[in-house]
Amino acid sequence: MTNIAILGAGNIGKALAKGFLRTSKQEIQLQLVVRREEHRQSLLQEGYAATLDASAAIAAARVVILAVTPGQIAALNSSIAGQIKDHHFVISAVSSVSIATLRNQLGTQAPIVRVMPNIAAAIGQSMTALAWEDRDATAGPEADRLFQRIGKTMIIKENQMMAATVLCACSTAFFLRAIRAAAQGGTQIGFHPEEALPVAAQVALGAAGLVLEEAAHPETEIDRVTTPQGSTIAGLIEMEYNGFSSALIRGMVTSHEKTRGLS
Ligand SMILES: NC(=O)c1ccc[n+]([C@@H]2O[C@H](COP(=O)([O-])OP(=O)(O)OC[C@H]3O[C@@H](n4cnc5c(N)ncnc54)[C@H](OP(=O)(O)O)[C@@H]3O)[C@@H](O)[C@H]2O)c1
Structure with a gap:
C-alpha cells in the first residue's frame, strides 16, 4: 500500500x-x-x-x-x-x-x-x-x-520542465479550445450544440488515436482525408490562411515565455 x-x-x-x-x-x-x-x-x-x-x-x-x-x-x-x-x-x-x-x-x-x-x-x-x-x-x-x-x-531533464509545462499541461486547454471551436463550427452548419460537442470530441480522439496507435504522421493522415479539389483541402487552406498552425505554435511559445517569467 x-x-x-x-x-x-x-x-x-x-x-x-x-x-x-x-x-x-x-x-x-x-x-x-x-x-x-x-x-x-x-x-x-x-x-x-x-x-x-x-x-x-x-x-x-x-x-x-x-x-x-x-x-x-x-x-x-x-x-x-x-x-x-x-x-x-x-x-x-x-x-x-x-x-x-x-x-x-x-x-x-x-x-x-x-x-x-x-x-x-x-x-x-x-x-x-x-x-x-x-x-x-x-x-x-x-x-x-x-x-x-x-x-x-x-x-x-529538469531544464526541459518549462517546455513540458506548455506541451503536457497548457496544451490540454489548447486542444479543448480546438474541440470547442469545431463544435461551434458544427453548430453553424446545422447540428445542435449538444450533438456537435461529443461528435467533435470523438473525432479528436480518433485523430489522436491514429497518431498514437498507428504511429502515423499527422500529414500522412491528412493526405488520406483530402481528396483533390475536395471540401477538406478547401477548409484546411482557409484555416491556414487565417493562421491556424502558426496561432497554435505562437500560443505555445507565448505560454513558454510566460512560464519562464514565473520562475
Ligand atoms: N491545473 C493544471 O492543469 C496543472 C497541470 C500541471 C501542473 N499544474 C501546477 O500545479 C500547481 C497547482 O495548480 P492548480 O491549477 O491546481 O491551482 P489551484 O486550482 O489554484 O489549486 C491550488 C490549491 O492549493 C491550495 N493551497 C494553497 N496553499 C495551501 C496550503 N498552505 N495548504 C493547503 N492547500 C493550499 C489552494 O487552496 P485555497 O483554495 O484555500 O486557496 C488551492 O486549492 C501549479 O503550480 C500549476 O502550475 C497545474
Missing part, C-alpha cells in the same frame, strides 16, 4: 487524487490536505479523505505531493519545513520551482521529483513529464511507475 498526502486540492491536486483512486484504489491510500474547513467538507462529501492537518498527513504518508501554485509554495514549504524526513519522497507538480529551491525551502535530503501532469489524470489519461536529480535515481523510477497509473509518462 502506498500512502500519499497531496498538499493542495485545487485543479491538479484533485485530478491526481481522482485518477489514483480510480486506477489504484486497492494499492493507494490517499489524503488531500486543504486549508479551509468548507473545502474539506466539500471534498468529504465527494468521498475523498481530506484534512486540515498537514503535519499528521505528512507523518502518515511516504509520498508527499505538492500541488499548490508557484506563488503559494514558499509559504507552504515554510509551514512544513523539517517535517519531511529521509523516508519520505516528495513529488512536486508546482511549475517553475526548481528541485534545488524546494530542497532548500523544505530543508530535507529526501528524494524530490518534479512532475508535470495534466487534468486528464482524473480519467487515467494524463501525459506526465518527470525530472529528478542523479542522486534520486531510485525514487525517480518509482515516481514514474506511480504516474504510469494515471496515464503516459516521459522522463526529461
